[in-house]
Amino acid sequence: xxxxxSRLHTVCQAARSTLALRPVKYAPAYKAVSLTMFNTxxxxxxxxxxxxxxxxxEKYPGFNRNEQFKKLEDSDVDHFKAIVGETGLIYxxxxxxxxxxxxxxNKYRGQSQLVLKPKTTQQVADILKYCTEQSxxxxxxxxxxxxxxxxIPVFDEVVLSLQSMNSIRSFDDVSxxxxxxxxCILEGLDNWLNEKGYMMPLDLGAKGSCxxxxxxxxxxxxxxxxxxxxxxxxxxxxxxVLPDGSILDSMSTLRKxxxxxxxxxxxxxxxxxxxxxxxxxxxxxxxPKAVNVALLGLNTYEDVQKAFKQSRSELSxxxxxxxxxxxxxxxxxxxxxxxxxxxxxEYPFYxxxxxxxxxxxxxxxxxxxxxxxxMVDEVAQDGVVAQDETQIKNIWGVREGFTEALGxxxxxxxxxVSMPVNKINDCLEDMRQHLKDGGVFxxxxxxxxxxxxxxxxxxxxxxxxxAANRVDKRVPALIEPYLFEWVAKxxxxxxxxxxxxxxxxxxxSYSKSDGMIKMMKTMKNLLDPKGVxxxxxxxxxx
Ligand code: FAD
Ligand code: MLT
Ligand code: ZN
Numbered sequence: 001x002x003x004x005x006s007r008l009h010t011v012c013q014a015a016r017s018t019l020a021l022r023p024v025k026y027a028p029a030y031k032a033v034s035l036t037m038f039n040t041x042x043x044x045x046x047x048x049x050x051x052x053x054x055x056x057x058e059k060y061p062g063f064n065r066n067e068q069f070k071k072l073e074d075s076d077v078d079h080f081k082a083i084v085g086e087t088g089l090i091y092x093x094x095x096x097x098x099x100x101x102x103x104x105x106n107k108y109r110g111q112s113q114l115v116l117k118p119k120t121t122q123q124v125a126d127i128l129k130y131c132t133e134q135s136x137x138x139x140x141x142x143x144x145x146x147x148x149x150x151x152i153p154v155f156d157e158v159v160l161s162l163q164s165m166n167s168i169r170s171f172d173d174v175s176x177x178x179x180x181x182x183x184c185i186l187e188g189l190d191n192w193l194n195e196k197g198y199m200m201p202l203d204l205g206a207k208g209s210c211x212x213x214x215x216x217x218x219x220x221x222x223x224x225x226x227x228x229x230x231x232x233x234x235x236x237x238x239x240x241v242l243p244d245g246s247i248l249d250s251m252s253t254l255r256k257x258x259x260x261x262x263x264x265x266x267x268x269x270x271x272x273x274x275x276x277x278x279x280x281x282x283x284x285x286x287x288p289k290a291v292n293v294a295l296l297g298l299n300t301y302e303d304v305q306k307a308f309k310q311s312r313s314e315l316s317x318x319x320x321x322x323x324x325x326x327x328x329x330x331x332x333x334x335x336x337x338x339x340x341x342x343x344x345x346e347y348p349f350y351x352x353x354x355x356x357x358x359x360x361x362x363x364x365x366x367x368x369x370x371x372x373x374x375m376v377d378e379v380a381q382d383g384v385v386a387q388d389e390t391q392i393k394n395i396w397g398v399r400e401g402f403t404e405a406l407g408x409x410x411x412x413x414x415x416x417v418s419m420p421v422n423k424i425n426d427c428l429e430d431m432r433q434h435l436k437d438g439g440v441f442x443x444x445x446x447x448x449x450x451x452x453x454x455x456x457x458x459x460x461x462x463x464x465x466x467a468a469n470r471v472d473k474r475v476p477a478l479i480e481p482y483l484f485e486w487v488a489k490x491x492x493x494x495x496x497x498x499x500x501x502x503x504x505x506x507x508x509s510y511s512k513s514d515g516m517i518k519m520m521k522t523m524k525n526l527l528d529p530k531g532v533x534x535x536x537x538x539x540x541x542x
Contacts, residue, residue, distance in 0.1 A: 053102055053109040056154050056502065063536060065155045069137040072114060072156065076136065080116055080158075083126045088164070090115040100159045103152045104145050104206075105407055105414075108502065110153030112139070117164045121239060121247060121278040127160060128276065128533075129245025137532050140272035142214025143185065145206035147403075147414055148501030150218070150271045154536045162213050165278060168192060177236060177253045179281045182213025199287040201228035205400035213277045219269030221497035223399075226458040227320040227356065228285055231268050238264040239279030243528040251281050266523070271499050272534040274527040288320070288356035290363045293392045294371060296380040297347030301425035304349050306379045308421065308458060311353055314370040318363050321354035325454035326428065329402050332452055332467055336405040342395060343382050351457070352399050402454050406465050409449060413466040413479055419492030424462045428453040430486060431464060431479075438478040447472035461496040484510040500538050508540050 057063045070076070077091055090096045091114050101110045118124045131138050137157040144151050153159060162183035169179040176198050180189060187207040190200040202215060204222035214220075216238070219231055228234065237252035250264050267275050298304055304324055311319055327348050334341070353370075357363040367385070374380040386392040406412045419427065432451045435441035441448035447468045455463040464483070468475060484494045488510040495504055495511070508517055521539055524531070 053106045056108045070135045088117045108149035108152040112153040112159045115159040119164045124241045125245045140276045142211035143209040145210045147498045148503035150501030176284045182277045198284045201234045218499045237281035240275040273538045290360035292355045293386045294353045297382040298349045303379045318355040318357040320356035322458035323352040324457040328450045328452045329454045333405045336408045409467040411468040415464040416498040417487045418460045418496035419490040423490045
């Protein structure tokens, strides 16, 4: 008994000196995801090549323009001009249209000749009414940071950008309920709430550009879903314009309302296929007074799970994020950034743990105890704790930097799957072996650089990314539908948070039954009988 206690004490002391009091020594320059970064038109590959992004309609087989849709005529453009004014649209100007026709990853490219930028809900209503009457196809677009091609036209659909609808409508600083236009940028809302001691209940790497409307349309998850829950829980009301131009006003500011079908839920995650979201009422939490961020290096995925289980038990109510990445993710990040490592040694796995609470001393003590236990139990091999705001940003900067780093490779195949937490590393390992067996990975001349894993492990959400040094048609054929079959066998989902867009709509049956897909199609037909809203996406064509 005595021996054990004294041994524990010694190890704890050691852990304290190497871990809890140790600042993040090698801080990389924080790479904030800024507004300008996303708003820049990126017609050309980030690798510096001058290759133009191929047209979606040509790159992905199986797309045929629906000839029921009208091709724009001058009279249509005049009609839209009468609604939004001369400055509320971009027409026939390739340079100005480019940013709206190309996605953030330079993967999808559309051929729209017209972007409309309404300033009011009534203007959106007038636009949609006309589009339905005239059978003109429309793509709603927010910050254009989506990763599945949903915000980009496939052919000549009109782009309806919400960027000019960006006002905060009201805020109640007793209840924390915010109402705002759909085109407000997430980070802008969060900064505004910061002044009032509140925060947005979601956070993601694209916060500097994505709109709250886009977040709702994709049901974005992000980095703090673990703590604040999904938008299905925090959204209290929506204002939506339906394809026929009618305005569905459910901008409730009530936390409790059990009257009738909860229609707003239908639009959260509907990716602009049944209505255009123009306003939101959302419950915002108090901004925590004390935030801590720690990074642990671990040897096995078993240890990642142990660290997660223990964090829920020891940090419980103050745990606000639990993210993981593997060493392959770190290698890609290092390759594309001049950041120095956060730890002296490298480990197969890393976890980022964030606590948010109201009492710093209490949180520090809890976190220190937890970290000591992780070291004493040899779950973690090393760790660092941020000592100030800059170091917090530095650690988060690595986690949020993977998407951009991967985008710098010649090709990246991005997947966003969910499954039981204990299957996440099996999924990565299995994919590596599968690609080796398929002859595209593991040899010096292989196209695949690596299979990279990171994600919101606390939510069972793996971002599996396959980075390649060149485009090789064998690669996507080996991944799809193999990965979706694998995920379905674990009762997982083929999209945890990015959505379906044009990337995954044909594979929906791996996650939803025939009966559910049939019901979805019935609802789509009911609300959008001419199918003008975001066509070719979301639901399978057959
Ligand atoms: P867009 O990309 O413009 O549109 C996305 C979809 O929503 C499209 O189908 C579009 O038609 C529709 N849409 C947009 N606005 C409206 C509207 N007002 N009404 C109706 N439909 C609309 N996603 C996550 O879930 N979690 C993450 O952690 C995450 N991190 C990311 C990090 C980076 C660096 C990047 C580039 C992306 C990340 N994403 C993440 C993906 C993306 O940012 C989210 O899906 C985001 O919610 C999209 O918002 P947006 O305003 O850019 O929408
Ligand atoms: C993330 O969690 O970093 C985002 O969902 C983006 C990505 O998957 O790369
Ligand atoms: Zn994510």
